[in-house]
Amino acid sequence: MREFLKTKGFKMTPQREIIFRAFFEIGDHVTVDELYRRVRKSDNSVGYSTVWRNLKLICRVGLAEEVNLGDGVTRYDRVTREPHGHFYCVQCKQVTEFEMEEIVAKLHPIADKQLFHVDTIKCEISGVCETCQKKTDDDDDTPLVS
Amino acid sequence: MREFLKTKGFKMTPQREIIFRAFFEIGDHVTVDELYRRVRKSDNSVGYSTVWRNLKLICRVGLAEEVNLGDGVTRYDRVTREPHGHFYCVQCKQVTEFEMEEIVAKLHPIADKQLFHVDTIKCEISGVCETCQKKTDDDDDTPLVS
DNA sequence: CGGCTAAATGAAATCGAATTTCAATTTCAA
DNA sequence: TTGAAATTGAAATTCGATTTCATTTAGCCG
Structure with a gap:
């Protein structure tokens, strides 16, 4: 190093x-x-x-x-490491990953078509992880869009 | 409204x-x-x-x-509007879009497999747009890697 | 039409992560 | 060993995001 x-x-x-x-x-x-x-x-x-x-x-x-x-x-x-995206749980803030090889392969041609020179590709999926889903089955947080 | x-x-x-x-x-x-x-x-x-x-x-x-x-x-x-991702030019800060229907379709099964409840999906591609590529063909910015 | 209560507003204050400043210290090539 | 350049730690600063608070306003109710 x-x-x-x-x-x-x-x-x-x-x-x-x-x-x-x-x-x-x-x-x-x-x-x-x-x-x-x-x-x-x-x-x-x-x-x-x-x-x-x-x-x-x-x-x-x-x-x-x-x-x-x-x-x-x-x-x-x-x-x-391999290209990967992130799952972000908005409740527990935990970050987990998913493999993104295939997604990246699909994205490159799209960039090429617009003659965009790619430095980095990021995919982030926000939502609720399995654990938190179970946790919040009852105590609901006043949904605005009911 | x-x-x-x-x-x-x-x-x-x-x-x-x-x-x-x-x-x-x-x-x-x-x-x-x-x-x-x-x-x-x-x-x-x-x-x-x-x-x-x-x-x-x-x-x-x-x-x-x-x-x-x-x-x-x-x-x-x-x-x-339709699901779309973003191109972000690190030089001119300009943001443009690309259609993402197909990408989203590929991403959902990945989330499902991990039982992750999806709220939002984001794809951001950073790099240099066509215009800026031409602009910087000469005045190079001391690349650190290489 | 008034009257009333919750919502909305504007200015200023605050927050907090990111970044810079600066004087002192340390690395390392010669 | 020595000096220039890089690095460090603490404190200060930056700057967008967010909150506070006193005041005003929307819109329901009679």
């Missing part, structure tokens, strides 16, 4: 070491705050902005990407 | 009249600020928060939905 960063003009530091390690351990849909807490367990002197900057750095070097589920908090995903 | 709102327990006001009208005229991917400016042309005494609240209201009654393209600004789309 030190070498990889060097080739891109960045230095390795103890804090960065911890942050990178933590990020790749936690895995996906992490928020800055979550990662910050996690990092503090290893070294409680690491600053919030350092965690933030390094998360941005991980994105810049192409190892992660920002995920926006519309709840005002930015999450971060590793990009070292 | 007055009647429609009444059935949902809301009143009609001059400001609301203007805001609703403006929203459905402008059409899509409007930001609060854009709509606010537009509304002020009809009546420069309308407040920003009123525009914001009414945009939220339009969403609540199911006539619009929030669109999040990851640039920190919330946009609003009418929902009275």
Whole structure:
């Protein structure tokens, strides 16, 4: 990793070491705050902005990407995996994934047709997860569109 | 519209009249600020928060939905149309659409399989639009990867 | 037509995540 | 070892989103 960063003009530091390690351990849909807490367990002197900057750095070097589920908090995903979309439960805020190979394959021709140069493709499905569906079978939340 | 709102327990006001009208005229991917400016042309005494609240209201009654393209600004789309995804040009910030009927049809079974109750489906493709591609053929922006 | 209550408004204040500033520290190539 | 450039931590700032609050208004009821 030190070498990889060097080739891109960045230095390795103890804090960065911890942050990178933590990020790749936690895995996906992490928020800055979550990662910050996690990092503090290893070294409680690491600053919030350092965690933030390094998360941005991980994105810049192409190892992660920002995920926006519309709840005002930015999450971060590793990009070292298959293309995938997200299920976002509006009740428990839990994020799960689904494989998106086929969807992506369908989307590319659409972009090509409009001569749009694609950087990233995102699919987000919001709704209620199985667990929360069961939980809210009774206590209904005054539906506006009855 | 007055009647429609009444059935949902809301009143009609001059400001609301203007805001609703403006929203459905402008059409899509409007930001609060854009709509606010537009509304002020009809009546420069309308407040920003009123525009914001009414945009939220339009969403609540199911006539619009929030669109999040990851640039920190919330946009609003009418929902009275075919399901569609968005192209977002990271250079000129322009938003265009693409038809998504078929994609949605493929996505639903995926959600069903995980027993996820779907509220909304969003597909966002970020990249560079045709116009901006031509514009930036020369002045390259120091690519980090490569 | 008044009177009344809930809803709506506008301005200003607040919130909160994201981002920047700045002085001090650290990395690492020469 | 040394110096330039990168990095860090804390605090400040930014900026869109949202709330507060005093005032006004819509629309139902008699």
